[in-house]
Amino acid sequence: MTLMHDFTPLPALIGGLLIGLASALLLLTHGRIAGISGLYASMLDRRSSLRALGTAFVFGLVVMGLVMSWLRPASFPAGPVRSVGLTVAAGLIVGYGTRLGNGCTSGHGVCGVGRFSVRSIVATLTFMLTAGLTVFVVGKMGAS
Amino acid sequence: MKAIALGAVSGALFGVGLSISGMTQPAKVLGFLDVTGRWDASLAFVMGGAVAVYALAYRLIRRRSGPLFDAEFHVPASKTIDPPLLVGAALFGIGWGLGGFCPGPALVSLGAAAPNAAWFVLAMTAGMLLQRFTAPKPKTETESEAG
Numbered sequence: 001m002t003l004m005h006d007f008t009p010l011p012a013l014i015g016g017l018l019i020g021l022a023s024a025l026l027l028l029t030h031g032r033i034a035g036i037s038g039l040y041a042s043m044l045d046r047r048s049s050l051r052a053l054g055t056a057f058v059f060g061l062v063v064m065g066l067v068m069s070w071l072r073p074a075s076f077p078a079g080p081v082r083s084v085g086l087t088v089a090a091g092l093i094v095g096y097g098t099r100l101g102n103g104c105t106s107g108h109g110v111c112g113v114g115r116f117s118v119r120s121i122v123a124t125l126t127f128m129l130t131a132g133l134t135v136f137v138v139g140k141m142g143a144s
Numbered sequence: 145m146k147a148i149a150l151g152a153v154s155g156a157l158f159g160v161g162l163s164i165s166g167m168t169q170p171a172k173v174l175g176f177l178d179v180t181g182r183w184d185a186s187l188a189f190v191m192g193g194a195v196a197v198y199a200l201a202y203r204l205i206r207r208r209s210g211p212l213f214d215a216e217f218h219v220p221a222s223k224t225i226d227p228p229l230l231v232g233a234a235l236f237g238i239g240w241g242l243g244g245f246c247p248g249p250a251l252v253s254l255g256a257a258a259p260n261a262a263w264f265v266l267a268m269t270a271g272m273l274l275q276r277f278t279a280p281k282p283k284t285e286t287e288s289e290a291g
Contacts, residue, residue, distance in 0.1 A: 001197075008166055012186040015165020016193025017234025022158035023194070024201030029150045031211030031218050034158065036248040041272050053151045058251060060155025060164075068163035075163040080259040081170040081244055090243025091250075091264040093235050095271020098247060101232020101280075102220075105246040108233070109191060115196030120222050126230055127237030128177075134241025135177040 023111050026057070035107020036061070037098035101127075106130075147213035165190040168253050170244025173286045177241055262286075 023034035030053060042054030068075050082090070088097070098104045101123055103112065112120020166186055175184035181199045210216050240246050245253070251271045253261035 006186075007184060009188045009189045012165050012189035014196075015161045015163070015167070016190040017197050018164065019158055019190065019239045020159030020161075020194040020197025020201065021200050022154050022161060022210075024205065025157065025194060026151065026154040026221075027202065028205050028208075029147060029154070029212045031167065031214045031216060033219060034154065036158075036246075036251065037272070039155075039249060040251065042160075044269065044272065045276070052148055056148045056151035057155035057158075057178070060152040060157075061159040061248065061251045062255035063152075064156045064159030065168075065252035066260075067255075068160065068168075068252070069256035069258070071152070075166075075168050075173065075261075076253060076256045076258040077169055077171060078259075081261065082242070084260065084263055087243050087245075087260045087263045088267040090245065091238045091267025092271040092274075093242065093266035094240030094245070094247065094250075094264075095239075096275045097235025097237075097239055097271075098234045099232070099272050099275035100228050101234075101236055103233075104236055104248070105191075105240075106248050110194045110198055111202075113191075115219070116193045116199075117200045119220075119225060119229055122225050123229055123233035126233035127240065130204070130234045130237030131177045131241035132179050132237075134238045135174055135266065136180050137179065138242065139181060 019106075019110060020114070023106070023114075027111075033107050035103050035109045035111060037095075037104040038102070038107055041099060097127075150213070158248065159255070162249050162252050163256075167246075167249040167260065168256070173244045173246075173249075174241070209221075 026032050026034040032053065039054040039057045040135035042048040043058050045051060048054065103120065103123060107122040108120040113124055157207060162168055167190060170198065176187035196275055206217065247268060248266045250261055250268060254265045
């Protein structure tokens with residue numbers, strides 16, 4: 001595993017401000033929390049009243065990925081960082097966990113913390129802790 | 145139609161932010177989570193910036209009687225710290241630390257055809273469906289942080 005260690009606070013801050021603005025826009029227009037795991041799950045759920053909005057939001061995300069891969073290819077890695085096996089395991093756990101815990105980095109970490117929700121603050125501290133521990137353990141095991 | 149289009153605009157703006165921030169670089173995410181190693185603190189600025197803007201905007205927007213295209217705000221009010229919240233968040237962190245992807249950056253990376261992104265999104269979709277079909281009772285939408 002090769003980790004980059006370039007300290008890039010300025011793009012991080014600018015990106016963060018845009019993420020905050022995008023989340024605020026969804027609250028202003030639709031009165032909804034910009035939680036990506038939830039919006040994506042709504043897109044997958046035929047019974048969800050949020051299906052159209054979730055689909056539109058996810059469409060915006062995915063299309064902008066394509067656009068940014070042209071405009072700023074350095075935003076994306078040239079090669080894989082983890083094996084396909086670890087990636088699939090990670091995806092399964094993220095999918096299951098975000099639905100069970102009702103949120104991910106966006107819904108809990110940005111919107112929830114931003115509106116001082118106790119549940120979201122607890123959730124954010126929990127997933128930051130287990131994520132850090134996991135990186136530590138994977139590093140010790142030398143897996144990638 | 146205009147309302148739905150603004151949902152796509154919000155997603156697109158979110159996607160630009162994620163791409164610029166470094167969150168779509170799994171190596172950078174793992175470097176940020178690697179606090180006991182050579183910690184790269186950059187991504188703390190992503191969350192810091194996003195939370196600062198949102199906290200301010202949230203207070204301003206909630207002064208309105210409602211959002212532009214809906215009768216009322218749909219913001220979760222629950223304060224209950226229950227096992228599903230803790231177990232779900234703990235699992236999410238494990239998956240995030242294993243792959244270096246959380247849902248938003250994974251979807252942006254899918255659009256960029258970045259390495260492993262399609263595998264991750266496919267597996268994440270399966271994980272979400274598994275949770276939905278094994279959940280003891282359906283959650284009502286108003287309870288959900290929908291994050």
